[in-house]
Amino acid sequence: MASRKPKKTRVPLLSPELLYQITSGHVATALSLNEWVQGFFDPTDFIITDPLGRRLGYSAATGALNETSGAFYSGDGLLRQFLIPLAIPGLYKIELFGLGEEANFGIASKKYGVGMERQYLGSGESRVIYFLKEVEPGGMGDVDGDGDVDADDVTFLAGIIPRFASGSNDPGDLNGDGILDQSDVTLLQRLTEVVNASYPQIVTSRAEPVPVISVWGLLMMCGTLILIGTWRIRRNRERWE
Numbered sequence: 001m002a003s004r005k006p007k008k009t010r011v012p013l014l015s016p017e018l019l020y021q022i023t024s025g026h027v028a029t030a031l032s033l034n035e036w037v038q039g040f041f042d043p044t045d046f047i048i049t050d051p052l053g054r055r056l057g058y059s060a061a062t063g064a065l066n067e068t069s070g071a072f073y074s075g076d077g078l079l080r081q082f083l084i085p086l087a088i089p090g091l092y093k094i095e096l097f098g099l100g101e102e103a104n105f106g107i108a109s110k111k112y113g114v115g116m117e118r119q120y121l122g123s124g125e126s127r128v129i130y131f132l133k134e135v136e137p138g139g140m141g142d143v144d145g146d147g148d149v150d151a152d153d154v155t156f157l158a159g160i161i162p163r164f165a166s167g168s169n170d171p172g173d174l175n176g177d178g179i180l181d182q183s184d185v186t187l188l189q190r191l192t193e194v195v196n197a198s199y200p201q202i203v204t205s206r207a208e209p210v211p212v213i214s215v216w217g218l219l220m221m222c223g224t225l226i227l228i229g230t231w232r233i234r235r236n237r238e239r240w241e
Contacts, residue, residue, distance in 0.1 A: 035139050038083040039082050039105070039106060040081050045057070045097040046105070047094075047097075048082060049094075049095075050087070051091055051092065051195065052090075055067050056073055058080070071085075088140045089133050090133060090194050091194070095126060097124075100123035104117070105117055112134075135148055145171075160172075161182065163180050172188070174191065
């Protein structure tokens with residue numbers, strides 16, 4: 001089958017599963033933070049790998065994966081989505097695994113988004129896209145607050161351990177266990193190496209800054225995706241009749 005040129009459109013990155021998690025308090029602070037990264041995939045399996053090699057998502061070969069502390073994954077349903085509330089800076093690799101249908105997919109941060117793309121992915125076909133999460137001043141990894149992640153941050157963190165994290169968004173708590181210790185120093189050392197490394201060509205393009213989402217905006221976006229899900233259910237039902 002000839003390759004089809006991806007079609008770009010704009011679809012909100014919210015699913016009913018994520019709305020439930022927000023309203024139930026599990027990710028209540030996610031949208032008020034500056035460091036989230038989220039993605040929406042329908043219908044295609046995916047695995048996202050963060051700059052430290054930690055994976056999140058699902059494929060038939062690996063099963064469900066969630067190696068990132070505090071991350072949300074909606075599971076293998078009609079709408080597949082992830083949200084990393086405190087995403088570390090660096091290059092994220094997203095592997096898409098086709099299910100023999102036209103798939104919608106996209107990834108965004110609070111600052112940048114790539115919109116949504118629509119492309120046919122045959123069964124067994126795969127595609128890889130990349131997303132660059134920039135350093136947030138005082139954000140994850142930038143423990144000295146100077147706007148970068150480098151050896152100075154490693155030295156600073158090594159000089160204050162062991163201690164409890166200052167909160168859920170402590171920039172030095174890279175493993176998310178609430179304690180700053182040598183394991184965080186080791187992760188930060190690795191992060192400085194990958195953040196400042198030469199990145200491969202990024203095949204996704206940045207779009208306009210993503211606006212702050214209001215509660216009414218969340219409800220409207222949820223309604224949109226429910227309509228998409230309802231249409232897919234009806235379409236599948238018609239195939240069997």
